[in-house]
Structures are given as structure tokens and as C-alpha cells.
Amino acid sequence: MAELLVVRHAQASFGTDNYDRLSDLGHQQSEMAGAALREMGWVPDRLVTGSLTRQKETVASMGYDAIPEEHPGFNEYxxxxxxxxxxxxxxxxxxxxxxxxxxxxxxxxxxxxxxxxxxxxxETWINFKTRLQDAQTFAVEADKQRVLVVSSGGAIGQLVANCLNAPPEQMIALNLQVKNTAMTKFIFSSRAFFLHEFNTTPHFATPDAAKLLTYS
Structure with a gap:
């Protein structure tokens, strides 16, 4: 089955006048995430982001030269x-x-x-849910085997909650768990869409790297 890997953007500029840009640490986290994927031999054949700057900066700092496709459904609320x-x-x-x-x-x-x-x-809650479903459909509709999406914590939480038919409250719990540059993987076909991995961070596995882990 094909794979949809949804990565949360790296650390943004919390507490500044413009949150929607990566911090210096965020760029470093992105580089580490991209290196981890290359080390695993996971090469995407399609790149997608929302329209937010922090998402686009993340995929660029991951080391991908191709300009990603854009779907605003993957934006944060x-x-x-x-x-x-x-x-x-x-x-x-x-x-x-x-x-x-x-x-x-x-x-x-x-x-x-x-x-x-x-x-x-x-935006209403119903509209948020609807655009996430539309974004998911967009990401898996092409005949690609490895799709990489860079999105945001709330959007990822909703994708997972919807996949598991979880209640709305669960989306909040999932949202607050998603780490910067964490990877959530779904497997899909024309008939199925399943959660395979949630919130993994292989690039923060060592004690020194773990010090670089953030949530905002």
C-alpha cells in the first residue's frame, strides 16, 4: 500500500510578533528530520504543504529542492x-x-x-473538519507511493482522530501531543486509509538530540 507521511512543522517563533516563521532551532530540527528520512531510504515522490510560511520553511530546510504542491486545508486553525x-x-x-x-x-x-x-x-469547527477531509483526499488522489505532507499540530490531530473515528475531545489530546517535526504515517489505497504510526521522532532518539525536542 502507498504511504502518506505527515510531518508537523518545526519550532516556530512563539512569543514574537510573527509566529509564522521558523526559529533557528526549527531550521535545525527540519534538517535533522530530512536527514533521518534519507538515512531510512524514505524518498517522497510527492511533496505537499499548507499555505503557511512555517510549513514551507520546514520542507525546504528538510533538504528538498522541489517546490511542494499547496493545499490550504493542511493549515492550522x-x-x-x-x-x-x-x-x-x-x-x-x-x-x-x-x-x-x-x-x-x-x-x-x-x-x-x-x-x-x-x-x-x-472558521467554524465543522468547516475545519471538512477542509481537513478535503486535504486528505487531495494528498492521496494522485498515483504516488510516498507522499510527504508538512502540516500543523491541530490538523494532524484531526486527521488521526477522523481516521480512528474518535470523538472531538480526542483531537485536542492528540493536538497537544504532536512534537515539532514529528512524523505521523498513514497507509492507503483506493479503498482504505489506516493509521500506521503516530508522532514518531527518530531524529531525536539519542540523548543529545532529545534536548532539541520542542512542542511549539
Missing amino acids: DFDDLLRVKFGGTIPDLVRGDRKTHFRTLRDTLREWQAGGLEGAS
Whole structure:
């Protein structure tokens, strides 16, 4: 069966005025992920990203020269937009800058969004689920055996949850587990789509490399 390998983007610039770009560590993580795939002999015959800069920078720093195809369905949900709706237009500094507060608020906000709340957000939960299904269909529709997608944590969490017919709450748990440059593999055919591996990081296997592992 063919393989769809979905990699989360490397560390982005959390806490700065532009999250949507890789940090220096993010570029290093991407290089390590690309090297690990080459060492395993896993050569993609199709590259796909969403439209986000951090996704495109990740695939470039992984060492692939080809320009990837783009499908915005693989983009992350717009958490800043959800927060602005939740807090009446202004995101509290503590939510923006403190990691523990940020991720606690993320859980609560996603639960509210999934339940149909946060009216006025730029994207509904139903629309998010639908575009992920469309993106999955796009990625597997070509006659390719090894498809590499660079996406984001929430999108990957939803792809896995949908594949397993898991409840919406499980998407949140999966989302928060996905490490930067972690690899999630699906196998597929014209009739089937199965989860094969989730959130693997062979490039962080040694004690020294493990120090470079991040989640945001």
C-alpha cells in the first residue's frame, strides 16, 4: 500500500510578533528530520504543504529542492482569531506569552469551539473538519507511493482522530501531543486509509538530540 507521511512543522517563533516563521532551532530540527528520512531510504515522490510560511520553511530546510504542491486545508486553525473572539477582541498578554497559560487556554477554547461556541470566528469547527477531509483526499488522489505532507499540530490531530473515528475531545489530546517535526504515517489505497504510526521522532532518539525536542 502507498504511504502518506505527515510531518508537523518545526519550532516556530512563539512569543514574537510573527509566529509564522521558523526559529533557528526549527531550521535545525527540519534538517535533522530530512536527514533521518534519507538515512531510512524514505524518498517522497510527492511533496505537499499548507499555505503557511512555517510549513514551507520546514520542507525546504528538510533538504528538498522541489517546490511542494499547496493545499490550504493542511493549515492550522487560526487560534489567534479564536482567542480574539473569546476575549472580546484583545488577547491577554499572559495567554500570549506564558506557555502554561497558553496551552491551558487552548484546551478550553477548542472545547468551546467544538461545541458550536465562539460565534463570529473566521472558521467554524465543522468547516475545519471538512477542509481537513478535503486535504486528505487531495494528498492521496494522485498515483504516488510516498507522499510527504508538512502540516500543523491541530490538523494532524484531526486527521488521526477522523481516521480512528474518535470523538472531538480526542483531537485536542492528540493536538497537544504532536512534537515539532514529528512524523505521523498513514497507509492507503483506493479503498482504505489506516493509521500506521503516530508522532514518531527518530531524529531525536539519542540523548543529545532529545534536548532539541520542542512542542511549539
